[in-house]
Amino acid sequence: MRYLFGSYHDLDNPFRKWRLLYTRGNPMVNPGDMVYAAGMMDVLRTKENTEFIPTGYVSYRGTLPLSVEEINETCIACILPFADHFRDSRSELLDKYADLIRKLTIPVVVPCIGVRDGEATGKTDTAAKRFVSAVLDKSALIGLRGETTARYLEKLGFARDRHFTVVGCPSLYCAGPDLSVPSWPEHPESCAYGMNPRAGEAINRFLFDSAGTIPVRRCISQTWFEFVNWFVSNNAKRDVSHRIPWYREMVLSSIRDGSYRYFYNLNSWKRCLRSVDCSISCRIHGTILALLCGVPAAIVPFESRTRELAEYHGIPIVDPEEIRPGDTIARFSDRFDFAATRKRHRENFARFLDFLHRNGLKTAFDDGSGVRSAPHADVFAEDVPCENMKPLWDVSPAVRVWREIEWRTFILRARLRRRFPSGIPVS
Numbered sequence: 092m093r094y095l096f097g098s099y100h101d102l103d104n105p106f107r108k109w110r111l112l113y114t115r116g117n118p119m120v121n122p123g124d125m126v127y128a129a130g131m132m133d134v135l136r137t138k139e140n141t142e143f144i145p146t147g148y149v150s151y152r153g154t155l156p157l158s159v160e161e162i163n164e165t166c167i168a169c170i171l172p173f174a175d176h177f178r179d180s181r182s183e184l185l186d187k188y189a190d191l192i193r194k195l196t197i198p199v200v201v202p203c204i205g206v207r208d209g210e211a212t213g214k215t216d217t218a219a220k221r222f223v224s225a226v227l228d229k230s231a232l233i234g235l236r237g238e239t240t241a242r243y244l245e246k247l248g249f250a251r252d253r254h255f256t257v258v259g260c261p262s263l264y265c266a267g268p269d270l271s272v273p274s275w276p277e278h279p280e281s282c283a284y285g286m287n288p289r290a291g292e293a294i295n296r297f298l299f300d301s302a303g304t305i306p307v308r309r310c311i312s313q314t315w316f317e318f319v320n321w322f323v324s325n326n327a328k329r330d331v332s333h334r335i336p337w338y339r340e341m342v343l344s345s346i347r348d349g350s351y352r353y354f355y356n357l358n359s360w361k362r363c364l365r366s367v368d369c370s371i372s373c374r375i376h377g378t379i380l381a382l383l384c385g386v387p388a389a390i391v392p393f394e395s396r397t398r399e400l401a402e403y404h405g406i407p408i409v410d411p412e413e414i415r416p417g418d419t420i421a422r423f424s425d426r427f428d429f430a431a432t433r434k435r436h437r438e439n440f441a442r443f444l445d446f447l448h449r450n451g452l453k454t455a456f457d458d459g460s461g462v463r464s465a466p467h468a469d470v471f472a473e474d475v476p477c478e479n480m481k482p483l484w485d486v487s488p489a490v491r492v493w494r495e496i497e498w499r500t501f502i503l504r505a506r507l508r509r510r511f512p513s514g515i516p517v518s
Contacts, residue, residue: 094135095155095162095197096143097171098128103143109355109476110497120315122354123376124174129357130262130383131172131202134447136455146171159194168198168452169229172261175236175396177206177243182218189218192225199229200450202261202443205236206243208395220247227254231449234258237399258443259403262379263436267456270436275387275407275427276368281307283364283381285372286341287314288332290393294373294411297391299341301371301420309363310345311352313374318353321346321482324498325491346482353477371409371420375400382406382432389420389427405435 102125132143144156144166157165169192176185192199211219223244226233233255235241241257249255263270284302286295302308312318316330321342332338345351354360361384364370370381370388375397381388389407391414392398401408407427409420447454483491 092137092139093142093144093166095157095166095169096128096132096145097173098132098143098145099124099147101143101145102129102132121313122315122360123313123374123380125357126376126380127172127174127203127260127262130260130265131170133265134261134454134456135170135452137453137457139453143170159191163196166197168200169195170452171199171201171204171226173201173204175205175207177204177215177219177240178210179212179215180210182214185218185222189222189225192222192229195229197229198451199226200447200452201226201230202234202258202447203236204233205240205396205399208239211243216247219244223247223249223254231451232256232446234261234443234446236260236396237403239395239399256442256446257403258446259439260375260379260400261443262376263383263404264440264443266383266436268437268440270382270433271385272382272387272429272432273385274429275389275424279305279368281305281309281367281369283309283311283367283370283372283377283386285311285313285370285374285377286338287373287393288335288338290373290391292337293414293416294391294393295338295341296416297409297414297418297420298371298373299344300417304419304421305368307367308350309352309367310342310350311354311360311363311372311377312342313377315353317342318477319498321351322353322476322480323483323494325483326495327498351477355476359478373397378406379404387427387429389423404439405432407432 132141135141144162146155155162162169171188175181206215223233232253235244235255235257236259237257241251241255244255245251282302282305284298286298288295302310314330314332316327317332319327320329320333332342342351352363354363357380360380364381364384364386367386370378370386371391372378372381372388373391373393375390375392378388378390378401387407389409390397390401391409391411392401393411398408400406407429409423413423444454444456483494486494
């Protein structure tokens, strides 16, 4: 059984060295994208030796592994688990996928897609209509991340339960119908926390200060350039976080105290999360992975794309508008109701399986044998670089030069790929 699948890489045949990520010019900018890709694969992976053929996800730096004719002959369906792709910066990508879908004769299922509120203009509307229409020609209905996206598609003329349904994030469902998450610890001894410069100073300061009240902490980054800037190259392009003094200060502090982590594989990420008592974050997939690992987790949603998922799944929320200077997570933790989260998950799980069955897909749970505690697919075999690497200011000149050579190799490869794009084969 073979699926054409929307993911960065072949998760079943991973790179064995994490350096290949940037020397081959094909970075995974946010490792959170691994979570729902691997989770969706686990839901679909049956005893029939399922194989997943990657499309490249958000950027086509080469051709698809198979021609359209081979896809139609050998794949049983095309599965496209997307994030907040209804936005201007993804409109050309949606058009490319629409062109590909029109050439396919197999079912095409989108189990998850959302809108980035405030970044969807007329250009996005046109691309979204074309993409959704193409998918609906090959499937029963589309799965959406939450109510904000549902309202967006209704505005475009699509109907709930006829063209789409809200199912949340597929990654949570690889745990099966029962989510094993305990109550928030009264006095946590360790925590994981995740920041995002786009969330603003008040939210990040709240997360940083909350973690500072807990003896052992892990700052889990989901920004690729952040890791590159501190561990790989002083000459790398600076992402937005390096232009924000207060955010730079927080990241530097976490690197200096040894708590900073950036994950290239899910096994290391899961291992880290299972070693802590709780998780606080403003990033949705870091929060979801913590829940899958049986760790009580709360989120501070700073935009609609995060909030709609948290609300749908009943994940405990700290409302940014309630945060006052000096507040920490202790002020809000007595509100967290993980019994309600578990109950909501059971209801959502049944709804998601019904959605997949309506689209003609088999799942790992159909025979009762598919329950897993977290996504098992491992993208990179090596362990976490930050645990084994010193930051640039702590290494010898020779090591710094070698890392710079590797980085410049990545830049050259990336430029060559942009200069000579091959695009999606459509014939």
